[in-house]
Amino acid sequence: MPIYFDHNATTHLDARVLEAMMPYLSGPAANPSSLHRYGRLARDAIEAARVQVAALVGAQPREIIWTSGGTEANNLAIKGVAQHQRGRVLYGATEHPAVMEAAESLAALGQVVEAIAVDARGLIGADALQRPLAGEPVRLVSLMRANNETGVIQDIAALSGLVHAAGAWLHVDAVQAVGKLAVNMDELGADLLTLSSHKIYGPKGIAALAVRSDVDLALLQHGGAQERGRRGGTENVAAIAGFGRAAELAMEELDARCAHYAMLVERLDAGLRAIGGITIFGDGMPRLPNTRQFALAGYDGEALLMALDRKGIAVSSGSACASGSGEPSHVLVAMGFDRVTAKGAIRVSLGVANTLDDVERFLQVLGDIARSLRS
């Protein structure tokens, strides 16, 4: 049986989510902006999903803007705020490329954009944030709640007060945190927050940006009045309905899912230590309960990934986006790891359908690889 350990890249579609989508995939064609009864049914489905998705992150339904993915939501947050009112934009050095590159695109247009350094644990301390916050006005700070590679969790609530005291808005990329941690915009102090359906057993191609009502955004997509004029384009009703159901399930099952991950990851951690010669990134830090990133001394991450793939085990080397680039993970480089160690990284991200047997098989295969390397 193949073993899928790449859930931070994407998850399978939950059968209950597919069931919620079916009426809008196979029913009468209807544009939710149409006034006839079919249009109204489609509109109702979208608004019901808005309530479900908002509840998952402690937002109001009217604060949810549907987007095509976490990537678009991050772009909308960063460019939308910065293009509405100019000012400096800051982002964490270990952010996902959808934040880093969106911010850097503003730099190319002449706006001042700065990366905030992380420490060796992958965290941004108050000092590291205070320095770039001083000086010329900052419009937006973008920080991730949990890192997609290492799983390290940033204490956003401890930093949001500093961001607001400097007169800036705080955007939180919570794509990896949602469904694995309780996420609440108020508790985090987030003014904008990104979440994505396909990371929580929902369909791909749909995500959301939650935006507090006092935050003004420039429009990036012109040509339609959808989403209260904040993002034009006919909505993907089936995907939105599926995202809503996935959000509802993620909330209902959060505790059970986390307990399952914790049970699997405890065995994984113990097994990795027993193999020896393994560097676990973010070790000892609060991390996502399903995520472990590590390197086996003497093995290149992509070579290890392929060796595991030949045994039917799917993992990732660093982030899916960096895979195949030959470049070491920018996350590990920002944490101060040398390029060789960083290039050794592979990431295991567990999912709800994984079992202890999967973990045992993985440890056995990895142990064999490590032993053959040593002999």
Ligand SMILES: Cc1ncc(COP(=O)(O)O)c(C=O)c1O
């Ligand atoms: C932290 C983070 N932000 C944003 C994204 C992009 O989300 P999407 O794949 O929905 O575009 C990802 C995807 O891996 C991610 O891990």
